[in-house]
Amino acid sequence: MVQGAERMIIGIEKGFIKNITRVALMFFWLGIIILVPNNELEKEYVYPVVQDSERIEQIVMTLPQIQFHYAGRFHDSYANPIEFAQFTMRKSAHMVLYGFLGLSFVWVLKGFGVNGLRSWIIAGLLVLAVAVADETHQYFTDGRTGCIEDVIIDVVGYIILAFIVLSLRKFKT
Template identity: 30%
Template sequence: MKKIVILLCFLWMGFIFYMSSNNGAISHEQSNRVVNIIEKTESKLKTNGESKAAISKEPKVNNNDGKANVKQVKLDSLDHIIRKNAHGFMYMVLALIVSSALFTFNKKGKDAIVYILFICLFYAVTDEFHQAFVPGRTSLISDVLVDFCGALIGLTVFYLFYYKLRRRNS
């Protein structure tokens, strides 16, 4: 079991490295796919929610460029939110896996928390440093903070489930 958890940890770190190695165009394309899925789902929900009587048979001509700009700002904002959530999610999973790895080696309590957070923070910093050398990508301190917040959430989730299961088994 110990070897499997350690392997999972390194595989997830490799996945994070791989995702960080994608140039800016590929990374943007990946997040745009998610934005497009959300946009299509939202438009389907809106059309299904409209009554048939309210839908006109005449084609609507819309020459308002302001609406197009507002829509683009909305899509850019959604893209930004998706990117930050992806950062947080990846490090949340990393914290869960690192926590599992340390628990298999019987490292628990305050010592384990310090090691888990150090490993996740160190990897986030080195990941952002690595991104500085990838074309079209940037290295941001705010991303390190988002990564660390994701790790904190992962650690909290792990400890909540661990102690809930421990209490149930007692």
């Protein structure tokens, strides 16, 4: 009887540590999104890399011309290839960050017994809520703009990463 109780306690401790790890990872991704202003990252890391790179400009110019409106601005890959590369890198980073945030939400939910499709849907709704909150905050911050297009980009990042993870799981089995 004592041995069974010890196993149960050890199992609870392992589960607790696992859940703490899951929650810590979730807060890590939230922290990156909320605490690190994107403008500072862009100026410090993205702009210097792209600004002085003739190679990136050459790569953009070899691609078919891409033109579109985004958040009230017109983007043209041939008219300004450096700006286009910077824009693409920033939005790709958004997709990746929110994708991993969503996966961490799924992981936390599963740790607390929410499984299957339900965990993926709830995680998607949480990603949407964080994206809306972030863009709302940006809208009211001087020097920043909040826009619905960024919310869509963020949620699409989660959907793509969720699709990849779920597809890989099906492929494994």
